[in-house]
Amino acid sequence: MTSSSTIQFCALGGGCEVGANSFLVSLNGHQVLLDCGTHPKKDGAAALPAFDLLPRRPDACVITHGHVDHCGAAPHLARMFPGIKWHATSATARIMDRMLHNSVSVMETISKERGISDYPLYEHEDVGYFLRTTEHHDFMAPFPLPFGDGAEAMFIEAGHVLGGGSVLLRAPGHTLFYTGDICRTRQHLMGGCRPFPKGVHVDTLVIESTQGATDDDGFVPYREEIERLADALNETLQGGGCALIPSFALGRTQEIANIVAELQERKRIPFTPVYTAGLGRAIYEVYQAFSDQLMPHAELRPLRRFERLGNLWEPGEVRRVLREPCVIVATSGMMMENTPSALLAQEMIRHEHHGIFFAGYLDQDTPGYKLLHAPAGTPVQLELNRPPVEKVLENVRQFRFSAHATRSELADIVERIQPENVVYIHGDPDAVRWMEENTGSGRRTFMPEVGQVVTLEA
Numbered sequence: 001m002t003s004s005s006t007i008q009f010c011a012l013g014g015g016c017e018v019g020a021n022s023f024l025v026s027l028n029g030h031q032v033l034l035d036c037g038t039h040p041k042k043d044g045a046a047a048l049p050a051f052d053l054l055p056r057r058p059d060a061c062v063i064t065h066g067h068v069d070h071c072g073a074a075p076h077l078a079r080m081f082p083g084i085k086w087h088a089t090s091a092t093a094r095i096m097d098r099m100l101h102n103s104v105s106v107m108e109t110i111s112k113e114r115g116i117s118d119y120p121l122y123e124h125e126d127v128g129y130f131l132r133t134t135e136h137h138d139f140m141a142p143f144p145l146p147f148g149d150g151a152e153a154m155f156i157e158a159g160h161v162l163g164g165g166s167v168l169l170r171a172p173g174h175t176l177f178y179t180g181d182i183c184r185t186r187q188h189l190m191g192g193c194r195p196f197p198k199g200v201h202v203d204t205l206v207i208e209s210t211q212g213a214t215d216d217d218g219f220v221p222y223r224e225e226i227e228r229l230a231d232a233l234n235e236t237l238q239g240g241g242c243a244l245i246p247s248f249a250l251g252r253t254q255e256i257a258n259i260v261a262e263l264q265e266r267k268r269i270p271f272t273p274v275y276t277a278g279l280g281r282a283i284y285e286v287y288q289a290f291s292d293q294l295m296p297h298a299e300l301r302p303l304r305r306f307e308r309l310g311n312l313w314e315p316g317e318v319r320r321v322l323r324e325p326c327v328i329v330a331t332s333g334m335m336m337e338n339t340p341s342a343l344l345a346q347e348m349i350r351h352e353h354h355g356i357f358f359a360g361y362l363d364q365d366t367p368g369y370k371l372l373h374a375p376a377g378t379p380v381q382l383e384l385n386r387p388p389v390e391k392v393l394e395n396v397r398q399f400r401f402s403a404h405a406t407r408s409e410l411a412d413i414v415e416r417i418q419p420e421n422v423v424y425i426h427g428d429p430d431a432v433r434w435m436e437e438n439t440g441s442g443r444r445t446f447m448p449e450v451g452q453v454v455t456l457e458a
Helices: 076-078 091-116 124-132 222-238 252-264 280-289 319-320 340-348 368-371 407-417 429-438
Strands: 006-013 022-027 032-033 060-062 085-089 134-137 151-156 166-169 176-177 205-207 243-246 274-276 326-329 355-358 396-398 421-427 443-445 454-457
Touching: 006 176, 006 205, 022 176, 032 166, 060 243, 076 091, 076 124, 085 091, 091 124, 091 134, 091 280, 124 176, 134 396, 166 205, 205 340, 205 407, 222 355, 243 340, 252 280, 252 326, 274 280, 319 340, 340 368, 355 368, 368 396, 407 429, 421 429, 421 454, 443 454
Parallel strands: 032 060, 060 085, 085 134, 176 205, 205 421, 243 326, 243 355, 274 326, 355 396, 421 443
Antiparallel strands: 006 022, 006 454, 022 032, 151 166, 166 176
């Protein structure tokens, strides 16, 4: 029989992989789900966490932030198990309203374009029900879990994106800290994560491993990376070209748009139109509503400072935007097919005078990665159901504006918290393996794959 100081942990998704993050914690006969995301590299039901491993309805589910790999499956699970107690920060709840309704629309489009019968995984009504049953919380404000034994949870600023929080879960006999996606770097708008509270003993640390396979030498200070981007933008715009910066709608779009605005204001790059698009603009409005949660003295420009991209699916709209020098911040960050950034790139790579500057991580299986590494003269597929386009443009570069802690920073988190157990998740196999082999010395360490149950003792 499980003692009150022993818990079980199972990765339904996000174990030795990045995507479909969802982790089941079982303690004292109760179950808490940490995050509930979809997998960005899979389609249909395959993109969901392994919900078939759930023995029953979870008692509570805590969402760390609004990226869909952490929240994208929540409406589906809410429909499967009505009555779950959902928890998120107030900003994350507002962001999920925009992100998840957009996901329904995207899934409907993909269903038509690719004939995926599983899509959409849920409807707009399911998103509405999920949001109505989600309780909103402030940072550093403990809230009870529905166990009746004094168990509670609390969000601590993670520094990753607006509203993003790590989770401190305290139950009789066992305390668990789940980092979620965590960042120590002071970005342009977001400050780094809040230091872990002093005097709190953690039995189990569940820590992301995203940058585990990347040596710290691969990163330069944030301000230096801004200057490198400025040089690239200036060269392209002065040469009469347009600059496309593919960016995630949540976090990266708001950061990059304000970086570009600052560069123009201090005359580091020419004044040209700066375009943003649909979902990125919708999330920008949430940043405005919660601007008090940004880094002190961060200057969030009014949304009207940035021009709205038109309907890029209309014939001639792409060519109209690219007629004069401009900077375009558009999704998707990895340039998935038929997204605004892909539609723009489809035309831009036919010419030599433009520039495409990726702002962060690129998965090897994505069109963005393939475009970045394709030699000139290589055909590149950026739109579904249309032939590849020969790449003429050579000015395609990658910049590192990461919102994830480096591996040395992750190692430092382990040492500072000094838990009894360390569970490594949210990373490619090489990243998770590096973390397990190089951190947590003298502690019980685990790197569970999806479906594997591990027992953790206090």
